[in-house]
Amino acid sequence: MSPRSKLQAAFCALAQKFHAHSHPSVELSTENKTNYVNGTNHVDNTSASVPSSNLAGKVAIITGSSKSIGASIAKELASQGANVVVNYVNDFKSADEVVLSIQSLGKGKAVSVKADACTISGSKTLVDETLRLFGRIDILVLNAGIMGSKTLEEVDEPFIDAHFNMNVKGPLFLVKTALPSLVTPGGRIIFFSTSLTTASSVLPNALCYVASKAAIEQVSRVLSRDLGARGITVNTVSPGPVDTPLFREGKPQRVIDSIAAQCPENRLGNPEDVAPVVAFLASPAAQWVNGQVIRVNGGFVV
Numbered sequence: 001m002s003p004r005s006k007l008q009a010a011f012c013a014l015a016q017k018f019h020a021h022s023h024p025s026v027e028l029s030t031e032n033k034t035n036y037v038n039g040t041n042h043v044d045n046t047s048a049s050v051p052s053s054n055l056a057g058k059v060a061i062i063t064g065s066s067k068s069i070g071a072s073i074a075k076e077l078a079s080q081g082a083n084v085v086v087n088y089v090n091d092f093k094s095a096d097e098v099v100l101s102i103q104s105l106g107k108g109k110a111v112s113v114k115a116d117a118c119t120i121s122g123s124k125t126l127v128d129e130t131l132r133l134f135g136r137i138d139i140l141v142l143n144a145g146i147m148g149s150k151t152l153e154e155v156d157e158p159f160i161d162a163h164f165n166m167n168v169k170g171p172l173f174l175v176k177t178a179l180p181s182l183v184t185p186g187g188r189i190i191f192f193s194t195s196l197t198t199a200s201s202v203l204p205n206a207l208c209y210v211a212s213k214a215a216i217e218q219v220s221r222v223l224s225r226d227l228g229a230r231g232i233t234v235n236t237v238s239p240g241p242v243d244t245p246l247f248r249e250g251k252p253q254r255v256i257d258s259i260a261a262q263c264p265e266n267r268l269g270n271p272e273d274v275a276p277v278v279a280f281l282a283s284p285a286a287q288w289v290n291g292q293v294i295r296v297n298g299g300f301v302v
């Protein structure tokens with residue numbers, strides 16, 4: 001067994017132990033307690049879905065959910081009964097921690113899947129693995145994104161390609177790949193933008209980031225008309241500054257403080273400020289919210 005597989009086996013054993021300890025009345029299923037996928041992913045079918053919440057039994061793919069906003073969304077959806085695919089590209093340990101924490105709740109199930117969400121082949125992996133493990137797809141959360149910082153003078157082709165691949169092409173092709181399997185009617189697609197697309201305080205070095213996020217907002221608007229006819233809603237969540245590695249990278253503390261001061265509460269957002277809004281959009285209650293860009297920024301942009 002490779003060191004990686006050993007580590008995952010240890011994680012799974014710990015999860016089962018913790019689950020049994022936390023829920024002594026729940027008997028562990030005899031089938032498929034631990035299922036390895038190509039040596040990189042695992043699923044634990046011991047967690048019982050609780051059909052009391054409005055996401056019970058639904059299956060969600062959340063790109064970039066091993067940490068930060070995506071991890072918070074995965075936990076929130078699972079806490080409401082959804083079975084979730086925790087997607088990562090490098091950090092399997094963090095992804096497994098998210099899976100463990102979801103399993104410990106004993107509500108929705110969770111599996112971690114390694115896939116590069118900015119590639120078409122990554123989209124295929126995510127869809128194939130989700131169908132293989134859960135048999136359906138109800139909710140797509142296109143959360144993974146990158147935010148580089150370069151002015152026009154500094155921008156080169158790889159930089160702009162990286163932004164459009166991750167922030168536009170990847171999400172678009174994941175939707176395209178998943179669409180034939182997306183539950184219809186009732187499917188939910190949630191893209192991610194930034195409140196900077198409408199902030200007058202935007203800085204020149206946000207060029208490629210803001211351009212790519214503006215593009216995905218337009219993709220979302222147009223798709224809502226196309227897929228809305230099939231009973232699938234398509235919306236975009238547009239956070240303000242949220243305290244994550246993506247936000248902090250390259251910023252001195254004084255810059256971070258001055259950005260926080262632009263929010264009425266004089267603080268940055270937290271991933272947990274954003275996740276419940278995504279959960280609402282993913283729920284049946286949001287069936288008449290379609291084609292909208294929902295800003296979640298504490299008043300950073302009004």
Ligand SMILES: NC(=O)c1ccc[n+]([C@@H]2O[C@H](COP(=O)([O-])OP(=O)(O)OC[C@H]3O[C@@H](n4cnc5c(N)ncnc54)[C@H](OP(=O)(O)O)[C@@H]3O)[C@@H](O)[C@H]2O)c1
Nearest residue numbers: 064066067068069088089090091117145241242244246247
């Ligand atoms: N933070 C903010 O202030 C802010 C504001 C507005 C909008 N947003 C948007 O919100 C979304 C989430 O932002 P965040 O701040 O939570 O980001 P983050 O801290 O950079 O999130 C990192 C997560 O994305 C995953 N990831 C990175 N590249 C990936 C790829 N190619 N394929 C699959 N997963 C990948 C990472 O996986 P590994 O762990 O494997 O590396 C990790 O799970 C983004 O779309 C961002 O533009 C953020």
